[in-house]
Amino acid sequence: xxxxxxxxxxxxxxxxxxxxxxxxxxxxxxxxxxxxxxxxxxxxxxxxxxxxxxxxxxxxxxxxxxxxxxxxxxxxxxxxxxxxxxxxxxxxxxxxxxxxxxxxxxxxxxxxxxxxxxxxxxxxxxxxxxxxxxxxxxxxxxxxxxxxxxxxxxxxxxxxxxxxxxxxxxxxxxxxxxxxxxxxxxxxxxxxxxxxxxxxxxxxxxxxxxxxxxxxxxxxxxxxxxxxxxxxxxxxxxxxxxxxxxxxxxxxxxxxxxxxxxxxxxxxxxxxxxxxxxxxxxxxxxxxxxxxxxxxxxxxxxxxxxxxxxxxxxxxxxxx
Amino acid sequence: xxxxxxxxxxxxxxxxxxxxxxxxxxxxxxxxxxxxxxxxxxxxxxxxxxxxxxxxxxxxxxxxxxxxxxxxxxxxxxxxxxxxxxxxxxxxxxxxxxxxxxxxxxxxxxxxxxxxxxxxxxxxxxxxxxxxxxxxxxxxxxxxxxxxxxxxxxxxxxxxxxxxxxxxxxxxxxxxxxxxxxxxxxxxxxxxxxxxxxxxxxxxxxxxxxxxxxxxxxxxxxxxxxxxxxxxxxxxxxxxxxxxxxxxxxxxxxxxxxxxxxxxxxxxxxxxxxxxxxxxxxxxxxxxxxxxxxxxxxxxxxxxxxxxxxxxxxxxxxxxxxxxx
Numbered sequence: 011x012x013x014x015x016x017x018x019x020x021x022x023x024x025x026x027x028x029x030x031x032x033x034x035x036x037x038x039x040x041x042x043x044x045x046x047x048x049x050x051x052x053x054x055x056x057x058x059x060x061x062x063x064x065x066x067x068x069x070x071x072x073x074x075x076x077x078x079x080x081x082x083x084x085x086x087x088x089x090x091x092x093x094x095x096x097x098x099x100x101x102x103x104x105x106x107x108x109x110x111x112x113x114x115x116x117x118x119x120x121x122x123x124x125x126x127x128x129x130x131x132x133x134x135x136x137x138x139x140x141x142x143x144x145x146x147x148x149x150x151x152x153x154x155x156x157x158x159x160x161x162x163x164x165x166x167x168x169x170x171x172x173x174x175x176x177x178x179x180x181x182x183x184x185x186x187x188x189x190x191x192x193x194x195x196x197x198x199x200x201x202x203x204x205x206x207x208x209x210x211x212x213x214x215x216x217x218x219x220x221x222x223x224x225x226x227x228x229x230x231x232x233x234x235x236x237x238x239x240x241x242x243x244x245x246x247x248x249x250x251x252x253x254x255x256x257x258x259x260x261x262x263x264x265x266x267x268x269x270x271x272x273x274x275x276x277x278x279x280x281x282x283x284x285x286x287x288x289x290x291x292x293x294x295x296x297x298x299x300x301x302x303x304x305x306x307x308x309x310x311x312x313x314x315x316x317x318x319x320x321x322x323x324x325x326x327x328x329x330x
Numbered sequence: 331x332x333x334x335x336x337x338x339x340x341x342x343x344x345x346x347x348x349x350x351x352x353x354x355x356x357x358x359x360x361x362x363x364x365x366x367x368x369x370x371x372x373x374x375x376x377x378x379x380x381x382x383x384x385x386x387x388x389x390x391x392x393x394x395x396x397x398x399x400x401x402x403x404x405x406x407x408x409x410x411x412x413x414x415x416x417x418x419x420x421x422x423x424x425x426x427x428x429x430x431x432x433x434x435x436x437x438x439x440x441x442x443x444x445x446x447x448x449x450x451x452x453x454x455x456x457x458x459x460x461x462x463x464x465x466x467x468x469x470x471x472x473x474x475x476x477x478x479x480x481x482x483x484x485x486x487x488x489x490x491x492x493x494x495x496x497x498x499x500x501x502x503x504x505x506x507x508x509x510x511x512x513x514x515x516x517x518x519x520x521x522x523x524x525x526x527x528x529x530x531x532x533x534x535x536x537x538x539x540x541x542x543x544x545x546x547x548x549x550x551x552x553x554x555x556x557x558x559x560x561x562x563x564x565x566x567x568x569x570x571x572x573x574x575x576x577x578x579x580x581x582x583x584x585x586x587x588x589x590x591x592x593x594x595x596x597x598x599x600x601x602x603x604x605x606x607x608x609x610x611x612x613x614x615x616x617x618x619x620x621x622x623x624x625x626x627x628x629x630x631x632x633x634x635x636x637x638x639x640x641x642x643x644x645x646x647x648x649x650x651x652x653x654x655x
Contacts, residue, residue: 074451079459246650
């Protein structure tokens with residue numbers, strides 16, 4: 011066990027995978043310098059510029075070249091800098107990568123990783139703060155990982171690089187410098203396996219990614235004994251764990267940093283209703299952003315930021 | 331009959347196979363034998379035939395929505411290709427791709443593509459991956475004139491030059507971007523000038539003469555392989571049919587199609603072979619052989635079973651594989 015930041019845990023996991031498999035390489039803007047958040051620090055010195063490839067600002071070709079390289083047997087890690095920048099590369103991700111295996115009848119595997127740091131980051135405004143991981147749950151072929159801790163980020167990297175599926179990792183962007191205890195050896199993540207972060211009989215709170223710290227603090231402050239389920243991955247997702255918890259508690263709250271409307275929380279609630287029946291559910295609540303672009307002005311951004319207080323109040327209302 | 335005509339005859343045979351494959355497919359489509367979109371490459375056969383004659387088995391290619399000829403020229407088996415158009419289980423993609431996503435990875439044909447310019451980023455990435463694993467294989471990147479107006483065209487050219495990648499960019503300039511003359515939607519001095527602006531040189535050639543394409547491709551493929559740098563082949567041709575099989579091309583200028591047919595790449599090559607002393611019976615024998623091959627492929631495709639419904643859920647993903655709801 012060692013104290014390390016999310017960025018350090020990422021760089022360590024990347025280095026371990028690149029040592030293990032010489033076909034693993036990383037491409038993206040400024041990765042030679044360790045990436046914009048330090049999450050690739052040290053890789054250039056150890057592996058050199060043929061495996062740590064700085065690219066032009068050319069998102070479509072960063073993504074599409076990753077696919078081409080995967081189709082000839084290498085395992086690229088495609089760094090998008092921030093999740094907002096995947097939007098110029100959506101054709102390559104959604105039309106090409108996600109469908110390659112299927113439309114070619116299993117001849118091809120897009121064994122690659124796409125890393126997209128996402129979410130709010132102090133004043134980054136409408137085009138650098140988006141939380142849009144839910145969009146990709148709607149795209150067959152993609153695995154969608156949303157780790158919330160440094161250990162889970164390292165585990166996500168190890169799983170994603172070894173997987174034969176295209177795997178998206180939404181790095182929690184505001185946590186890069188957060189320091190946690192990380193085990194010396196981190197096993198690859200098991201996709202679709204949620205983690206129970208806190209246990210209680212009164213309510214079930216489901217969350218993922220950047221929302222987790224505010225959720226844990228808010229549940230603590232509420233004085234309510236609740237299960238806190240960190241989904242860790244949104245596709246596949248641990249539907250059974252949520253259903254089992256809500257069967258026990260009868261109350262379900264979903265907390266997400268992104269917008270509620272069309273958000274993944276809606277799937278969680280709908281699936282749980284199907285699984286346990288409406289009669290078993292006493293109360294449901296969704297907590298997340300209103301349907302607005304992320305505003306720049308600090309008080310406006312603060313108004314849509316998840317805080318422990320908002321979680322506490324919402325949980326108390328759920329259980330009232 | 332002077333000299334060895336094997337190569338000229340082989341080029342003719344490849345073109346003939348593409349032509350008849352397309353004719354058989356068009357007829358079947360118009361008979362309602364399969365649905366979807368069918369983009370015919372009739373009139374453009376010399377370009378894939380001449381380029382692929384200079385590729386090794388381990389070289390790769392990326393294709394377009396008009397991709398049947400690329401597959402055949404690279405050596406894809408014809409029965410699975412025809413069965414793919416019919417959506418059958420024995421199709422090259424198990425029937426799940428159809429004409430627009432036809433592929434044969436066993437011969438390095440990395441897939442047709444339903445998105446104009448979609449193959450360009452994939453091609454440069456394939457070349458980058460091949461370089462990383464120490465291969466000197468070349469990637470032939472086929473695209474149309476319409477693709478030169480999309481951003482990935484510029485991105486991919488820059489990328490290939492920047493990293494020093496073994497890519498032969500092949501612009502099949504068939505005059506049209508879907509229903510529109512490309513000249514009417516394109517500024518500047520053309521595809522080769524755009525390539526040169528990124529430091530990639532090449533040639534602009536008559537894409538209806540397979541001997542010219544073969545010669546140019548030999549030079550450029552050898553150069554790309556030896557230098558590890560990309561090159562550009564701009565091949566001018568003409569699309570005989572509409573954009574799709576249902577497009578009657580009413581926008582076509584009078585006389586243009588007739589002029590193009592007078593420069594039919596198959597006739598150009600057949601006349602060359604005849605002038606070199608090849609017995610017309612040799613050409614006729616190839617024609618008969620190819621006609622029989624394609625009719626056989628069609629009959630087998632017609633008789634082949636459709637995929638079992640379970641195949642709809644196969645080959646999506648390992649983690650989170652789909653289930654029926």
